[in-house]
Amino acid sequence: MNRTELLQIIRNAGIVGAGGAGFPAYKKLDAKVDHVIANGVECEPLLYKDREVMLQETKKLIRGLEIAREITSASKVTIAIKKKNNDVAESLRPLAEKAKMDIFIMENVYPAGDEFILVYDVTGRRIPPGGIPLQVGCLVNNVETLVNIAKAVEGEPVTDKYVTITGAVKEAVTTVVPIGTSFKDCIELAGGFTTAHPAIFTGGVMMGGVETDLSLSVTKTLGALIVLPQEHNLTVRKTAPQKVYNKTGHSTCDQCSFCTELCPRYILGYPIQPHLVMRSLQMTGSEKERLSLWAANCCECNVCSLFACPEKLDPKNICADTKINLRKENKGFTKQELEVVFRDVHPVREGREIPISMLYQRLGIKAYDRKADFVRNDRKVKEVLIPLKNNFGEDASAAVNIGAQVRRGELIGTVPEEKLGTPIHASINGVVSQITATGIQISSIVL
Numbered sequence: 001m002n003r004t005e006l007l008q009i010i011r012n013a014g015i016v017g018a019g020g021a022g023f024p025a026y027k028k029l030d031a032k033v034d035h036v037i038a039n040g041v042e043c044e045p046l047l048y049k050d051r052e053v054m055l056q057e058t059k060k061l062i063r064g065l066e067i068a069r070e071i072t073s074a075s076k077v078t079i080a081i082k083k084k085n086n087d088v089a090e091s092l093r094p095l096a097e098k099a100k101m102d103i104f105i106m107e108n109v110y111p112a113g114d115e116f117i118l119v120y121d122v123t124g125r126r127i128p129p130g131g132i133p134l135q136v137g138c139l140v141n142n143v144e145t146l147v148n149i150a151k152a153v154e155g156e157p158v159t160d161k162y163v164t165i166t167g168a169v170k171e172a173v174t175t176v177v178p179i180g181t182s183f184k185d186c187i188e189l190a191g192g193f194t195t196a197h198p199a200i201f202t203g204g205v206m207m208g209g210v211e212t213d214l215s216l217s218v219t220k221t222l223g224a225l226i227v228l229p230q231e232h233n234l235t236v237r238k239t240a241p242q243k244v245y246n247k248t249g250h251s252t253c254d255q256c257s258f259c260t261e262l263c264p265r266y267i268l269g270y271p272i273q274p275h276l277v278m279r280s281l282q283m284t285g286s287e288k289e290r291l292s293l294w295a296a297n298c299c300e301c302n303v304c305s306l307f308a309c310p311e312k313l314d315p316k317n318i319c320a321d322t323k324i325n326l327r328k329e330n331k332g333f334t335k336q337e338l339e340v341v342f343r344d345v346h347p348v349r350e351g352r353e354i355p356i357s358m359l360y361q362r363l364g365i366k367a368y369d370r371k372a373d374f375v376r377n378d379r380k381v382k383e384v385l386i387p388l389k390n391n392f393g394e395d396a397s398a399a400v401n402i403g404a405q406v407r408r409g410e411l412i413g414t415v416p417e418e419k420l421g422t423p424i425h426a427s428i429n430g431v432v433s434q435i436t437a438t439g440i441q442i443s444s445i446v447l
């Protein structure tokens with residue numbers, strides 16, 4: 001197969017970034033780079049999804065990397081893994097060495113999986129502010145995305161998702177579910193809730209959202225469902241309305257600048273200073289505009305809000321809101337300004353990274369710190385609701401009608417070839433029972 005054919009297969013298989021962002025894999029791979037990096041770092045607390053992907057799908061991970069290397073003509077391939085998963089690194093090593101791939105061990109710090117941090121730690125290169133790894137000759141893919149690439153070339157489109165289900169549930173597990181499985185069915189796989197008022201953190205406690213609707217379904221990008229009580233401090237803080245965090249930020253921030261001093265992007269030299277964005281809350285006019293620019297390079301890791309700020313304010317959300325406004329107004333530092341504000345890596349960076357053990361303590365989640373080993377999912381799902389939404393580009397349109405019988409892996413939603421976006425496939429055998437603006441429901445039948 002040539003490069004063009006491989007990219008077409010990857011598109012047709014509906015592969016998007018499985019680590020959370022959801023960028024179409026065929027588009028990302030359509031580049032020449034010298035270094036391909038597999039992101040198996042998984043730095044969010046309580047997650048075991050990528051660990052299990054690497055353990056359960058070792059051969060496919062290596063195959064996916066070989067395909068990525070072939071498409072991009074990269075001369076170097078590295079698998080990045082956290083120190084806490086040294087055993088995974090050792091089990092991968094023989095196959096990786098045979099395929100001439102390196103393994104890079106990263107410290108147990110948060111965040112480490114952010115592409116800007118990962119690329120710097122692995123290669124010593126810094127992606128330009130607001131840029132992408134390609135600009136420094138790198139391609140970064142989550143390990144599950146690479147496994148999906150190998151599967152696509154074997155003729156298997158994306159139908160399943162690895163997820164960790166943990167927190168206030170009976171059994172913490174990592175398993176594979178059909179895309180479109182409801183949160184309710186996922187929680188049952190973990191034995192049910194152990195809290196009367198559950199809140200579900202999707203993807204991670206630091207960067208994920210918080211949901212209470214159990215009818216929501218697993219997407220191609222969801223990596224975890226973490227249950228915490230609604231009354232848990234973290235749930236209360238993460239669900240505070242905008243009006244509340246703006247008001248407390250405006251009245252309580254004493255400009256101590258701890259948020260900036262511990263910001264992982266700031267200590268890597270990027271022009272991000274959350275304390276200045278907090279100061280903008282008290283300003284108007286051109287001064288507010290000038291201070292707002294210091295939000296543009298925020299990766300929304302939440303270190304400032306959930307770890308650094310002694311007043312328990314929310315600089316992360318204020319930076320995130322400010323970024324939306326900057327984008328709308330097409331504002332940012334000019335090229336000349338960036339030459340001044342994009343500084344060298346902070347000399348004390350190593351001492352300022354957040355050890356994961358300290359993070360568990362600060363977040364108050366030590367009680368939920370247990371392994372979520374892989375469990376095979378033999379349950380038959382009765383119904384799935386497969387999202388039509390693509391995180392980037394065009395959403396898919398239904399290519400089936402209500403009443404149609406479909407088989408697992410069959411194409412059910414398409415995106416025009418000339419548009420950015422990926423198609424979707426049936427994740428179980430069944431009948432199309434409903435088509436809504438957001439998804440296609442399939443009810444299970446034995447075919």
Ligand code: SF4
Pocket residue numbers: 252253254255256257258259260274275278308309310311312313314315
């Ligand atoms: S750490 Fe908190 S109080 Fe200090 S500057 Fe940042 S937001 Fe303000």
Ligand code: SF4
Pocket residue numbers: 259262263264265266272273274297298299300301302303304305315316319
């Ligand atoms: S969320 Fe806070 S700590 Fe993280 S990058 Fe943004 S400003 Fe920095």
